[in-house]
Amino acid sequence: MPTGRSEFVYELQVCRWAELAWPPDGGTPAFLVARQLGTKRRRWDTVVVETDPEGLAARRRFGDRELDSDLLHIVRHAPAEWAFYRDALPDPGYPWRYVREAIHRADDRGIVDTRRDGNKIEIRRIAPYPDWVDRLIAIENKPDLDASAARQLADQLTHDVDAGLADEVWMATERTEDRVEPALLESLPVEAGILTTEFEAGVDAASAAVEWYPTRLSTAGTDADSDGDRHSRRLELAERAFGRGWRNYGRTMRPDCRFFELHRDGRALLPWCAAKGRHQSSMVCGSSCDDFQPEPPAWRTRGWPIEGGPGKGITQLLADRADRTNRPGRE
Numbered sequence: 001m002p003t004g005r006s007e008f009v010y011e012l013q014v015c016r017w018a019e020l021a022w023p024p025d026g027g028t029p030a031f032l033v034a035r036q037l038g039t040k041r042r043r044w045d046t047v048v049v050e051t052d053p054e055g056l057a058a059r060r061r062f063g064d065r066e067l068d069s070d071l072l073h074i075v076r077h078a079p080a081e082w083a084f085y086r087d088a089l090p091d092p093g094y095p096w097r098y099v100r101e102a103i104h105r106a107d108d109r110g111i112v113d114t115r116r117d118g119n120k121i122e123i124r125r126i127a128p129y130p131d132w133v134d135r136l137i138a139i140e141n142k143p144d145l146d147a148s149a150a151r152q153l154a155d156q157l158t159h160d161v162d163a164g165l166a167d168e169v170w171m172a173t174e175r176t177e178d179r180v181e182p183a184l185l186e187s188l189p190v191e192a193g194i195l196t197t198e199f200e201a202g203v204d205a206a207s208a209a210v211e212w213y214p215t216r217l218s219t220a221g222t223d224a225d226s227d228g229d230r231h232s233r234r235l236e237l238a239e240r241a242f243g244r245g246w247r248n249y250g251r252t253m254r255p256d257c258r259f260f261e262l263h264r265d266g267r268a269l270l271p272w273c274a275a276k277g278r279h280q281s282s283m284v285c286g287s288s289c290d291d292f293q294p295e296p297p298a299w300r301t302r303g304w305p306i307e308g309g310p311g312k313g314i315t316q317l318l319a320d321r322a323d324r325t326n327r328p329g330r331e
């Protein structure tokens with residue numbers, strides 16, 4: 001990996017490559033790319049959600065923000081005709097007062113219709129919540145694959161294969177002179193795919209190659225309950241991918257710092273710290289950074305303080321890129 005590039009930057013490069021080149025074996029389904037999503041037990045570096053244009057358009061009727069599990073419970077079960085919410089929705093398995101709160105949130109966001117009948121709240125769906133997720137792909141990024149990283153990765157991928165939450169799991173690693181050491185790959189489950197990357201000249205669609213195709217993970221043998229649970233968890237992950245994408249790092253870094261820049265790297269834009277003279281990781285670019293200096297007021301966007309604010313220009317640029325590229329599939 002070139003000096004000064006962290007695993008975080010590698011992750012952004014893999015996300016951008018996926019956005020340009022997914023799926024690696026051709027075909028052009030619509031898809032979304034997101035990063036750092038997962039469950040309590042497991043967090044994936046890069047997630048690709050494959051869908052289709054109609055499904056994505058149907059999902060967008062529910063707005064651009066993600067739906068959490070409480071909101072999903074409502075929009076997936078809201079009836080076509082007005083009904084008392086307790087009659088319409090399945091027992092959530094937690095107190096109904098939380099459902100009532102979620103109904104108010106859903107109403108505020110315009111994703112369910114509500115009205116009162118005496119002291120009863122009735123609900124009606126605005127549209128059927130679509131079955132918009134085709135496949136979930138998890139990619140684990142390990143730029144420097146040494147023996148200990150390979151062992152750790154093998155455990156994680158084995159868990160992914162066993163859990164069957166993703167349809168495919170992949171490992172991405174930096175291409176070396178020897179390609180990838182076969183001995184390192186021996187311990188990885190054969191179901192996991194392997195991508196080797198070459199980002200020296202910047203990110204483009206040809207920056208990664210498939211070394212090993214994954215096996216589509218099977219859920220055969222799961223019972224109806226666990227299958228329903230798995231379906232719900234997949235939807236929650238897909239919703240997070242839909243709402244967050246992979247360019248949301250501005251929320252945890254300091255784009256309001258005078259040294260925060262975005263540098264072009266092929267077809268990617270990557271965070272760059274002018275004080276440190278390198279691509280900074282999300283770990284160092286935070287409130288504890290000793291080099292932080294606030295962006296001078298003169299740099300702030302027109303409209304400040306009404307519309308602008310520190311770092312608003314970079315934050316807006318990342319949001320615009322996410323809208324243009326992450327939603328429909330390709331630039």
Ligand code: SF4
Nearest residue numbers: 257260273285289291
């Ligand atoms: S100086 Fe620190 S806070 Fe500012 S951009 Fe660089 S790493 Fe981030």
